[in-house]
Amino acid sequence: MDSKIISGELKRCSTWQFALWISAAGAVLLWGVYAMLLCWFKGLNQTNMNDSYGFALWIWADLAIIALGGGAFFTGFLRYIIGKDELKNIVNYAVIIGFICYSSALIILGIDVGQPIRGWFIFWHANVHSMLTEVAFCLTCYLFVLIIEYIPIILENRRIDNIPFFHNLGHNMHSIMAVFAATGVFLSFFHQGSLGGVSGVLFGRPFAYREGVLIWPWTFFLFTWSAAACGPCFTILITKITEKITGKRLVKDNVIELLAKISGWMIGTYIIAKIIDTVYWIKVTLPATGFGLMDFYSNNPFYGIWILVLEIVICGILPALILISEKGRKNRYGLIIAAILAVLGVCINRWVLVLQVMAAPVLTFETWQMYFPSWQEIATTILPLAYGIIIISFSYRYLPVFPQEKELNPWTINGGK
Amino acid sequence: MKEEKSDKSAKKFGMVIDLDKCTGCGSCMVACMAENNVPFKEDESKKLVSITWMRVYRLTNGKSFPDTEICYLPKPCQHCGGKGEHGHSPCVSVCPATATDYNKETGIVSQIYTRCFGCRYCMAACPYHARYFNWWDPVWPKGMEEYLSPNVSVRMRGVVEKCSFCFHRYQLAKDKAYYEGRSDIGENEYQTACAQACPAGAITFGDLNDSGHAVYELKKNKNAFRLLERLQTNPKIYYLSSRQWIRRAGDNYLKNEK
Secondary structure, three states: OOOOOOOOOOOOOOHHHHHHHHHHHHHHHHHHHHHHHHHHHHOHHHOOOOOOOOOOHHHHHHHHHHHHOHHHHHHHHHHHHHOOHHHHHHHHHHHHHHHHHHHHHHHHHHHHOOOHHHOOHHHHOOOOOOHHHHHHHHHHHHHHHHHHHHHHHHHOOHHHHOOHHHHHHHHHHHHOHHHHHHHHHHHHHHHHHHHHHHHHOOOOOOOOOOOEEOOEEHHHHHHHHHHHHHHHHHHHHHHHHHHHHHOOOOOOHHHHHHHHHHHHHHHHHHHHHHHHHHHHHHHHHHHHOOOOHHHHOOOOOOOOOHHHHHHHHHHHHHHHHHHHOHHHHHOHHHHHHHHHHHHHHHHHHHHHHHHHHHHOOOOOOOOOOOOOOOHHHHHHHHHHHHHHHHHHHHHHHHOOOOOOHHHHOHHHOOOOO | OOOOOOOOOOOOEEEEEEOOOOOOOOHHHHHHHHHOOOOOOOOOOOHHHOOOOOEEEEEEOOOOOOOOOEEEEEEOOOOOOOHHHOOOOOOOOOOOOOOEEEOOOOOOEEEOOOOOOOOOHHHHHOOOOOEEEOOOOOOOOOOHHHHOOOOOOOOOOOOEEEOOOOHHHHHHHHHHHHHOOOOOOOHHHOOOHHHHHOOOOOEEEEEOOOOOOHHHHHOOOOOEEOOOHHHOOOOOEEEEOOOHHHHHOOOOOOOOOO
C-alpha cells in the first residue's frame, strides 16, 4: 500500500504488520497521554511526589534520557569535527535517537512543572544564576539543532527526494552539517554540564554538593563526560535491538567497534575522574559538613553502599575494560553486556544524584524518606519509550537511515522484512 | 558560632526562639495558618503533602526512661543569607524564573506566587524542608472565605509557598510610618503572627542588625545556635537552649567529633 514511499529498493514488512506494530506502541503511548492529561488537568496530586520529593522519577528520567541521547552530539562530533568518516554509517541513527531523547525530555518537563502554562517564564524571567535556566536554554536550542539535523534525513525519503527543491535543500543541508554538529557539541557541553550542575550546586544538600571551578561544580564536567561516554553505548544498544527486531544487519561491525572503542576509552577516563571526585567528596567535602560517607548509605531500607559499587565498579570499570579490549568489543556478548552496563551505570548515576539526594535527611531530627512512583508517573515515563518506538519505526520504514543496509542485506531487496 | 558579616545600614529581620520556653502547644502554627491564608485539607495527617509554614518538631535525646528528655522546635523558613550575606540562599540562587528573591533591605526571602511555575528546584535545594508545594487547589470550608486575610494572596495549585516573615505586616507598618511622616518603623510595629501568638513568649522577632531590638542581644547568648550552620546557609533563625544535646541536634557532627 505504501510501497511507493518506502525508501529505495529496500523491502519492508507489509502494511498490516506495520499497522499492528504501531498500534501496540500506540496503545502504550495513549496510556501515557491519558496519565499526562490527568496530571495536567487534576494537578501533580496524581503523583506520589511530596514535599520531601520535589524532584522524583520524572527529573531522573529527564537526566537519564538526555545522557543517553548524548550519543547524538558525540557521534556528530566524531564524524564531522574529528573526521571519523566510518561513523557516517551510524550518525543518522544517533541523530534520530538523540531527537527522540531530547523531545521526550521536554515533554516530561512539561508534565513535571506545577504550572505548565507558565513554562515560558523560565525564558522571560530567567535567573542567570540558576543551572536550570542554562538547561532550559541549551536544551531547547539543541532540540532545534537536532531537528535541523533530522530534516535532511527526512528529505531523503524516496518521494520527497524526487522533488527538485527538496533534493537540493537536503543536499545543501548535508554540506553544512558540520556547522550544526559543532553547534550541537557546544550546546550539549553546556546543557549536559548544567544538568550535572543542577545537583552539584546544592550546597544545602551535602550528598549532592560538589566543589568545582568558578561557577561550575565538578558534576558539571562529569555529566558531560559521562553522557559523551555512555550515549554512544545507547546508540549501539538501540542499533543492535533494531537489528534483532528487523532480522537484518544494518551497520558494519567495524563501525560499531570503532564507536565502542572510543566509548570504552571515554568511560574509562570518566570513571577515573568519577573515582577521584568521590574520594575527594568523602575525604574533604563531606567531613566539612559534619557527615560521614556511611551516613548516606545506612539506616534506610534501600540505599546501601552496594549502589556506589554497582555504579562505579560493575557499571563503570567493567564496561570500560570490556570495550577497551579488542577481544571484548569484538565479542558479540561482550559488546552487548558492556553497552547495557554502561547505560545502566549512567542511569544509576542520575538516579542517585536526584532520588538519593531527596531521600537522605540533612536535619538531624528528620529521617530517610522513601518513595515509589504512582502509575501516572510510570505511564508518563514509559510514554517516551512508545513515542521513540513509533518515531524509529516510521524512520526505518520510510527513510534511508542506514547507508550500509543494502550492501549488508542484498538478498532482502524486494523480498525481506 | 561563626560571626556573619553584614551591611549595617540594611535591616536583617530574624528570630530568636527560646526552646527552653517552647511548650509545643502549636499556637504559632495556627496563628501562621490563619494570618497567611495557608490552605488545609480535610485529612491533614499526611505531613509530607500538607502545608505548614511554621512547623513544630518534637525532638528527643534518644534515652529511655527516666532519662528521656523532650524538646519542641518550631521551624519556619530560615531566610538564609548565604555565604557572606550576599543573598546567595540555597533556594534563591537556583530558582530559574526569579520567583524567589532575597530582599537586601530586609534580609527576607520572598516567594512570588504569580511567577512561580512549580519546578520545585527550590524545594530540592532547601535543607530545612521549609518550602511547600500546593499539590491541590485550596478549598475552604463553606463560609470560611469570609475569614481570609485580604492582605495575603491565596495561592493556587502548582506553586511553591513558604514563610514570608509576615511580610505584608512589614508593608503595612511602612505605609503607616510613611503616612505619619516617619522614615522608619519601631520594633513593635512589625511583629510576625507566630511571635505574637506564642503564649510562652518563646519567639522574639526583630532586626538582628539593630542594637535597640531584643533579638540583637539574644542572638549573642552563649546558648544560641542556628540549624545546619556548617552548610554555610547563614540562616536568620536563632535558637536558644540551655541543654547541650539540643544544641548539638542543630547540626551534624562526625562520629569522633566532640
